[in-house]
Amino acid sequence: MTIPTELIGSLPRSPELLTAMAAFEAGRLDGAKLAAIQEQAVCDTIETLEAIGSPVVTDGEQSKHSFLTYPVEGLSNLSADGVVIPFADGHQRQLPALASGPFRYKTHADEYLRAARRHAKVPVKQAVVAPSALSLLYPAAGITGYSREQFLEDLVNEAETDIRGCLDAGAHVVQLDFEEARLSLKLDPSGGLLDHFIALNLRVLSRFTPAEHARIGVYTGPGADQDSTHSLDVDYLGLLPKLLQLTVGNFYLQLASEGDPDRILRVIADHLPGHARVFIGVTDPIDPRVETPQEVRDRVLAAARHLPVDRLGTCDDAGFAPFADDQSTSRETAFAKIRARVEGTALAATALNS
Template identity: 55%
Template sequence: MEKIIIPTEPIGSIPRPNDLITAQRNYRDGRINFDRLNDYYKRAIQITIEEMAATGSPVVTDGEQTKPSFLTYPIFTLFNEYYKFTPDCFSLKFADGHQRLLPRLIKAPFRYAVYAHTYIDAAKQITQLPIKQAVITPSALSMIYPRATIRGYSHEQFLDDLIAESERDIRQCLESGAHCVQLDFTEARFSLKIDPTGQLLRDFVQLNNRVLDRFGFQDQHRLGVHVCPGGDQDCYHSFEIDYLQVLPTLFDLHVGNFYLQLTSEPNHDRVLACIRKYMKPWHRIFVGVINPIDPIVETPEQVCARVLEAAKYIPVDQLGTTDDCGFSPFEDDQSTSREIAFKKIRARIEGTRMAQEQLMMP
């Protein structure tokens, strides 16, 4: 019988070590210089990759140890000069009341200061394993300049610059040898809180496709998109939005891989039935089998059962597994410990293997 392979991949972020978080605080307070902080960064990347490899993970990430957040990494060092926080900033509001803000662009042209290939280049010095890289969607960053407010800099000029920078970010990751590049599209579900008609979501997908269409079909098979209700500090920003309002439009994105939160959903069958209806024959569906927000570590047996459940709806040769979300998408999120994160990753890997063995049986 032909061997069945169910790939399994992390989403991206891993909680930062406590000594790194302390070092970041000391750097901001002027107690250490950047060279000293960089020593902590290098050590955090190394131990994160080593610990992830020790779980048996066939694909690794650097755990986003040096990203200030999944959302602002390209522009973070340009704050104050190019961006500022204003009362009308785009805000991700979470269920417990806390917010994550995007600043407003105050100086043209829009540009990136950091490109994600630098994270791959650093990780390649440590491991020979395939490296996955997450990048932010252009649709998320489009919210820093929702209308023209800078003299001589139109909104369409901004979008052209944004698309060019996003393409460069993705293309350099591929050229650096990324196993795959994942676009984090957490604003997809959130957009329906802003605009329940779904037009904003459709606009976001159209904007993202303006970037994705710059890549050939083969490269698109190395690209993917992740959606979830936005986990941060053990709560969500848009869990109350019906997932089935998001999924049909999501599958219009021109990528080959979809990393879809599922474990935390109360009704898996209705979500899986919707995925089956809208997925294309060339799509790989990585279903979430781990809930990063739940402090209880899943057992491999639980993961196995979730994979077998998904296999009733998704052809096995199009099925993969992942976590519902990253474990620490913002650098100061310490709601989940590193120990729990790696135990959950190990359970995902072992449970996926168990399910694969069962699916291979005559």
């Protein structure tokens, strides 16, 4: 018996790639040269992941400015004054806002997947932004001639296209990044916003078959940007029972940074759907210390006391650089943590098989 292990998605960009991205934005580098540098970064990332034994890889989101806004970068009908996401250390991220309709994606994630698969010798997963996150682009004041309900219908259509395109292009798993789930309970402690997010994501997922659900997953965590979080202070137990209602085959859950993981594991065990596998976070990307394989092994064995081993997997708590300009973690540290996860998961599987 083996225990599957996967990374969440993003990896730090190299200084050379960041320099090239800045030069392109300043008009000092043309698009073709930037694309060539990005492709080389994707190739280097995949080759390194394969070399350290990762059984599933991603492109490290090397060609994205962020996991959140890749579908809308370059659209002409956006303004800069969208929702602000505050982090515990005081820094903020701000979403754009939709200024006029209709809403359409400019870029779909299968473009990144097809580029990655050209370089990969092992299965490739593809992260996509959850429609719930993009629902925040619609302004509270509304848009004349373009109702919120019409926006949501267009958003659902685009999100379905994004997921289906990746499934059709051969993704091992399509992972919805639902990082705003825990944050929603901070913004609205009543749970109403979370209920809206869950309903919207279910609306998209209802368009897929059970066989397709088996290749779709959902990731959630409290944010991981510049070594800070936006909602780690929100009780996980307010989120998990509702999150685990989503009709997907895989859940990727931050856990390594939780103070009382057994408390969380008991809730997961009580609510995990019978068709699903849960990947638990066993490394913490915002902790600069590299976990040892033995620490990872022990975290897996602790989870196996609560969860059936045949429905257990491991992951990192988050992506290592969800926003391209996040240089708080080096590529070397990120790859070292991934190696520890891969090796520690294998040690746990050996222990459980003995």
